[in-house]
Amino acid sequence: MFSLNKLFPVFALVAISFLPVAALAADTGHYGIGTTATAKEIAGWDIDVRPDGKGLPKGEGSVAQGEPMYEAKCASCHGSFGEGEDRWPPLAGGEGSLTEDRPEKTVGSYWPYASTLWDYINRAMPFTAPQSLTPHEVYAISAYVLYLNDLVEDDFVLTQSNLASVKMPNVDNFYIDNRPDTNNKRCMKDCKDPSKIVIIKSLSGITPDQNEDSAEAAAEKPKLSESAIAGKATYTTSCLVCHGSGVAGAPTLDDKESWNKRLEQGVDTVVKHAIKGFMGESGMMPPKGGNLSLSDQQVKDAVQYMLEAQ
Amino acid sequence: MSESKKPESSKEYLAGLASNVPSSSRRDFLKKGVKFSTGLAAAAVTGGSLATNNLPPNIPSWTKSLGTGVVSTPYGVPSKFEANTIRRTVEWLTAEKISSISMSPIQELKGIITPNGLVFERYHAGAITVNPEEHRLMIHGLVDNPLIFTMDDLMRFPSESVINFLECPANGGMEWRGPQMEALQFTHGMISCCEWTGVKLSTLLEEVGVQTKGKWILAEGADGAGMSRSIPMDKALDDALIVYAQNGEMLRPEQGYPVRLFNPGWEGNTSVKWLRRLEIGDKPWHHREETSKYTDLMPDGRSRRFSYEQEANSVITSPCPENPWGQKGSYEIEGLAWSGRGKIKHVDVSIDGGVTWRPARLKGLVLSKALTRFSLPFKWDGSPLLLQSRSVDDTGYVQPTLTQLRDIRGTNSIYHKNSIHTWQLQSNGKIKNVQLK
Numbered sequence: 001m002f003s004l005n006k007l008f009p010v011f012a013l014v015a016i017s018f019l020p021v022a023a024l025a026a027d028t029g030h031y032g033i034g035t036t037a038t039a040k041e042i043a044g045w046d047i048d049v050r051p052d053g054k055g056l057p058k059g060e061g062s063v064a065q066g067e068p069m070y071e072a073k074c075a076s077c078h079g080s081f082g083e084g085e086d087r088w089p090p091l092a093g094g095e096g097s098l099t100e101d102r103p104e105k106t107v108g109s110y111w112p113y114a115s116t117l118w119d120y121i122n123r124a125m126p127f128t129a130p131q132s133l134t135p136h137e138v139y140a141i142s143a144y145v146l147y148l149n150d151l152v153e154d155d156f157v158l159t160q161s162n163l164a165s166v167k168m169p170n171v172d173n174f175y176i177d178n179r180p181d182t183n184n185k186r187c188m189k190d191c192k193d194p195s196k197i198v199i200i201k202s203l204s205g206i207t208p209d210q211n212e213d214s215a216e217a218a219a220e221k222p223k224l225s226e227s228a229i230a231g232k233a234t235y236t237t238s239c240l241v242c243h244g245s246g247v248a249g250a251p252t253l254d255d256k257e258s259w260n261k262r263l264e265q266g267v268d269t270v271v272k273h274a275i276k277g278f279m280g281e282s283g284m285m286p287p288k289g290g291n292l293s294l295s296d297q298q299v300k301d302a303v304q305y306m307l308e309a310q
Numbered sequence: 311m312s313e314s315k316k317p318e319s320s321k322e323y324l325a326g327l328a329s330n331v332p333s334s335s336r337r338d339f340l341k342k343g344v345k346f347s348t349g350l351a352a353a354a355v356t357g358g359s360l361a362t363n364n365l366p367p368n369i370p371s372w373t374k375s376l377g378t379g380v381v382s383t384p385y386g387v388p389s390k391f392e393a394n395t396i397r398r399t400v401e402w403l404t405a406e407k408i409s410s411i412s413m414s415p416i417q418e419l420k421g422i423i424t425p426n427g428l429v430f431e432r433y434h435a436g437a438i439t440v441n442p443e444e445h446r447l448m449i450h451g452l453v454d455n456p457l458i459f460t461m462d463d464l465m466r467f468p469s470e471s472v473i474n475f476l477e478c479p480a481n482g483g484m485e486w487r488g489p490q491m492e493a494l495q496f497t498h499g500m501i502s503c504c505e506w507t508g509v510k511l512s513t514l515l516e517e518v519g520v521q522t523k524g525k526w527i528l529a530e531g532a533d534g535a536g537m538s539r540s541i542p543m544d545k546a547l548d549d550a551l552i553v554y555a556q557n558g559e560m561l562r563p564e565q566g567y568p569v570r571l572f573n574p575g576w577e578g579n580t581s582v583k584w585l586r587r588l589e590i591g592d593k594p595w596h597h598r599e600e601t602s603k604y605t606d607l608m609p610d611g612r613s614r615r616f617s618y619e620q621e622a623n624s625v626i627t628s629p630c631p632e633n634p635w636g637q638k639g640s641y642e643i644e645g646l647a648w649s650g651r652g653k654i655k656h657v658d659v660s661i662d663g664g665v666t667w668r669p670a671r672l673k674g675l676v677l678s679k680a681l682t683r684f685s686l687p688f689k690w691d692g693s694p695l696l697l698q699s700r701s702v703d704d705t706g707y708v709q710p711t712l713t714q715l716r717d718i719r720g721t722n723s724i725y726h727k728n729s730i731h732t733w734q735l736q737s738n739g740k741i742k743n744v745q746l747k
Contacts (some may be wrong), residue, residue, distance in 0.1 A: 012568060030517055033466050034457035042450050042460065045587055048528055050595050078404075087405035098611035103722055105602065113596050120598040123536030127409075128535035130435060174605065177617035179726075181718050182710035186656065186702055189666045197663045197696070198747040200733065202489035206498060208400055210632070237408075237436065244406045298648075 009223045047131075049119040055120065061140025061157040063147040069137055070144045073290055076242060082148040087248070092148040094168070109148030110177035112174055114166040118142045128238045129291040130213045156231070228308040231301030235309075239302050249283020253310050268308070271300050337375075375515075394418070396705065397428060398412035398495055399687035400484070405483070408436040411478060413499025421674060422473070422681040424502035426557050431564045432478055432500075432578060434599075435534030440584055442568035443531070443629035447552070448704040451590035453488035454519030461554065461568050468511040469549060472574065474679045475648050477501040477620050479577035479604065486721040490742045492656035497731065497743060501648070503681035506572050514588075524590040527573045532586035541573065541581045545618070550576050552585065555672040557614045575679040579604055581651030609720035620650035622709050623728040624657055624684070635739035638692035643670070645681045649703035656702040657684035663696030663732065663746050664711065670699070678704075695735040696746065712745055 020234045047056040052252055071080065079085050082092030094104025103109075124130050133141070143158035146166065152158075158166075224232070235243070242250035251258035262270050275296050277287035288294045294302075366621070367393035388395065397412040412431045414424055431437070440460045450456035481500035484490050491497045531537035541550065553572040554561060561567040566583025573580045579599055591694050594616070595601070606614040624647035629635050632648040647654045653676055656668040670684040682697065701709045712729040734742040 017529050024629065031467060031513075033458045035463075035464050037448050037450050037456040037458045042448065042456060045448055046450070046589065047536070047595070048589060049597055050591075052589070052592065052593075079444060092612070098607060099609065103607060103611075105607070108603075110602060112601050116596055116598055119538075119595075120602075122433065123538065124534065127435070127534075173612040174601070174615045175612060175617075177606075177614045179614075179617065179621065180617065180707055182714045184700075184708040184710045184714055185709050186658070186700075187667065188658070190664055191667065192663075194662060194665045197665075200488055200741045200745040200747060202492055206402075206490060207492040208398065210394070210398060210493060241406055241408065249342065275698075 004088065014024060027144065047123055048118075049115045049122070051113040051115045051164065053115065053160070056115075056160045057135045058160055059135035059139050060157055061136050061138070061143050061154065062157040063140075063143045065094075065136075066140035066142070066147070067142030069141050072286060073133075074141065076284060076286060076290070077127065082145065091145055098173075106149070108151060108169065110170050111175060112168055112171040114142070114151075114163055114168055117145060118163060121145075126240055126290050128289055132291070132293065157265050160288070181187055187255065203306070221278060224308050228302045228305040231298070231305035232309075234298045234302040235296060235305045238289050238294060241290065243306060250285070255308060256310055259307065259310060263307075267303075270307075272302050274303050275299050320490070325414075334527040340475075341610075349693065354723045371485050375488055394416075395428065397431065398499075402494055403484070409434050411480070411500060413495045415495050415497070416499050416500045416501065416628055417494040417630050418631045419627075421529060422503050422646075422677075422683060424504055425502070425555060426559065426562050428563070429502040429504060429556070429565060430478065430500050432538055433533075433564075437564050438530060438533045438584060439563065440603050441566060445568050445584075445586070447513060447569060447585060447587070448587045449518045451588075452521040452524035452530075452668040453590050454521065455517075456520050459514070464509055464552060464569060465555060467513055469600040470510055471505055472551065473503065473505045473677050473682050474572070474574040475503040475577050475620075475650075476572075478652075479579065479617075479620065479646070480625075482731075483724050484725040485743075486716075486724070486727055492631045492743050494549070494625065494627060494632055498625045500578075500641075501646075501681070503648075504556045505558065506553045506573065507550045507553060507558075508569070511571070512548075512553060512589075515546060515590075518590075520590055520678070522622035523592045525644070526594050528587075528589040528591060529580070529582040529585060530583040530587040530589070531566070531582045535581075535585075537582050537731070538597045538598065539582055540597065540616075541571075541580060541598055541615075542594075545573060545576070561747055575620060575652075577604065578622060580618060587716065604724050604725060606719065606723040608718075608723060611733065612666055614723075617726060620648070621726065622651070622654070622701045622707050623647070623651035624654075624660070624699040626697055626699050626711060626733055629697070629735060629739075629741050630660055631735060631741045631743060634741050635690060635735065637739070638690050641679055641688050643686040643688050645670075645684050645699050647672075647684055647699070647701035648680065649701065649705075650679055651706040651707065652679045654682040654684075654701055655683075655687050655704045655706075656703075658700045659684075659686045660698040660700070661688075662694045664698055664700075664730065667700065689733075692737055694737050696744070697733045698730050700730050711735075715746070 025263055077088035078091050082090060084090030090104065091107050094106045094109035097104045097109060111117065118138055121141055122133065139158045142153065143156055146152045147154060147156065151166065243252055246252045251262070273285055275288060276287040288299050357746050362368065394417050395418040397414060399407070399412040400725050401409060410433065414428050417541045445461060445465065447459045472580045477667050478500035481498060485497060525543050527541045529539050529541055552569060554569045556562065556565055556746065561570060570583040571581050571585050600615060606617050608614065625644060626643060626645040628644045630644065635641055643659055646651065647657045654672060656670065657670045659670045660667045668686065670686040673683045673685050676682050710729050715727065715729045734744040736742065
């Protein structure tokens with residue numbers, strides 16, 4: 001009896017642990033593929049934030065703390081006052097413009113939730129160095145952008161607990177898609193009065209030239225040095241944003257005059273400015289273009305590429 | 311009609327276009343024209359006669375010699391004579407090319423499948439390089455069993471293949487205020503159609519066990535944009551696919567290699583590329599790409615959100631600005647139609663700007679949420695025409711006129727412009743992009 005009593009529960013456990021698994025596989029279509037995600041793994045990737053504040057990490061940041069961060073990491077594209085440089089998005093202004101002929105959709109005039117600002121800066125900004133900011137920086141820069149939109153005072157501190165209560169002016173002006181909204185009929189004849197047809201023609205001269213021959217053009221270019229070849233990838237991912245368009249006074253690749261002027265100080269100085277940052281007469285170069293994860297060598301190679309690829 | 315008038319070639323068309331572009335581009339064109347004139351394309355540029363050595367009754371040089379051997383090109387590429395069939399972008403649309411869009415050359419394509427190298431591109435932080443061995447898809451949130459899948463894991467599930475279009479909701483969006491683009495590639499090229507292969511999202515959701523409160527899914531990409539969209543559970547359980555292959559081969563990097571979400575019939579942005587995470591929640595997230603962008607501003611200042619479906623649309627692809635007609639005679643009016651709500655039921659064609667319509671024939675495969683070819687043989691007498699196509703899908707929805715669309719949406723909603731398009735055929739066979747009032 002003793003031995004039976006000991007054995008029986010073991011036997012029963014085995015039976016229980018096998019049967020339900022078999023039943024699951026048959027009834028719910030579980031394939032048993034994949035590995036359980038641990039709490040730690042989830043925490044590392046679960047970065048999303050919702051309007052009710054769910055997902056925000058602990059932390060805070062003030063308007064005053066955000067100002068220099070914004071100037072260093074955001075203003076080169078978005079402008080010192082959020083007005084937007086070149087074709088980069090303006091962040092402020094445009095209040096009351098949504099019904100006008102040329103609406104300006106900014107954080108203040110259009111965005112329904114402050115959480116979206118925090119979430120987007122955290123996941124995708126700065127453009128050249130995404131997911132590089134600390135929670136404190138994201139709180140502070142978000143606070144400053146809200147301030148640029150006159151939505152908070154200059155002594156405001158944005159925190160995990162007050163973000164959801166920041167009310168955005170345009171929050172009530174969104175509604176769920178209610179299409180189909182047109183009701184055309186499949187008319188086959190006499191569908192309109194031909195004498196009333198007015199023909200509107202296109203603007204001339206804005207259609208891109210389609211006669212491309214990029215392979216030929218590339219073949220004509222001189223060969224690049226090893227350093228320049230190594231620097232091309234860095235240029236593409238971290239420098240092109242400004243040096244491609246000339247935003248923030250950055251010399252573009254085809255602007256030989258500006259480059260020659262800079263080269264008068266010597267290549268080493270140009271490289272040093274690229275690594276350490278530089279405020280010049282005609283433009284501002286943030287340290288490593290704002291992407292501090294780049295090594296000095298990567299920046300040096302990228303400069304070499306820009307000099308040779310002109 | 312003079313007998314010497316030949317159909318205008320693509321090169322001649324481009325030469326005409328060159329007169330409309332800035333002088334530097336024009337110089338480039340003329341320079342290239344000179345180069346071409348020494349080669350095979352001489353006739354096309356000058357309008358003169360081809361070298362006759364390869365024409366009947368002569369035996370062509372390629373018949374009297376040998377070609378290249380197998381695997382001389384281990385991964386095949388198009389004929390060098392098709393160098394004009396490429397993706398193109400409109401540079402002034404965006405600040406730079408890392409967050410930008412290119413268009414498929416639908417004016418050159420046949421059938422309904424877009425070759426992988428010509429599928430339109432849309433990046434918000436560039437096309438990234440992902441090592442599939444180091445890529446993971448995590449599913450968590452309101453689930454019983456949060457899981458992480460490797461690519462090998464995903465490919466062990468039963469796979470499904472579907473042929474569906476993929477379209478940017480901004481397709482045609484440059485023309486809300488008026489006609490701007492003298493090229494089909496730029497007016498309608500933000501669309502492609504592929505066979506997509508992967509595992510049904512519903513299969514993966516069963517695997518993690520979605521809790522009853524789970525009504526929304528956040529899909530998130532592994533790119534620098536961390537692209538994120540809120541997807542309703544109904545769509546996820548209906549036909550959403552976790553895709554790892556297109557047209558028979560693994561996804562191209564441009565399309566989210568090694569794995570993307572694919573929502574058939576919905577605006578392309580929801581089909582998040584380089585998919586790394588799906589979180590199940592009880593509410594939508596209202597992230598940047600579903601509030602600031604991809605919402606439709608209406609004339610009253612309010613905006614539609616979660617406007618996911620791509621409504622029925624169509625366009626004539628031949629003739630078009632890039633495919634003009636020549637002398638009078640027999641032609642096929644051909645085009646593409648599609649609907650994000652189902653199958654194309656009818657396409658009608660008008661040659662008089664929408665006064666009268668005649669039904670076109672649907673040819674080849676007619677599939678739900680896929681590009682569909684339509685055709686109308688036509689004898690042209692050389693008179694000017696206003697060509698239009700109008701699609702009807704199997705929900706009964708009829709593609710609207712531009713006036714009908716503008717009456718409701720104004721001109722500032724950017725997305726979802728699916729109105730009837732008008733090509734003006736001139737008596738010289740050239741096509742102009744026009745709009746009718």
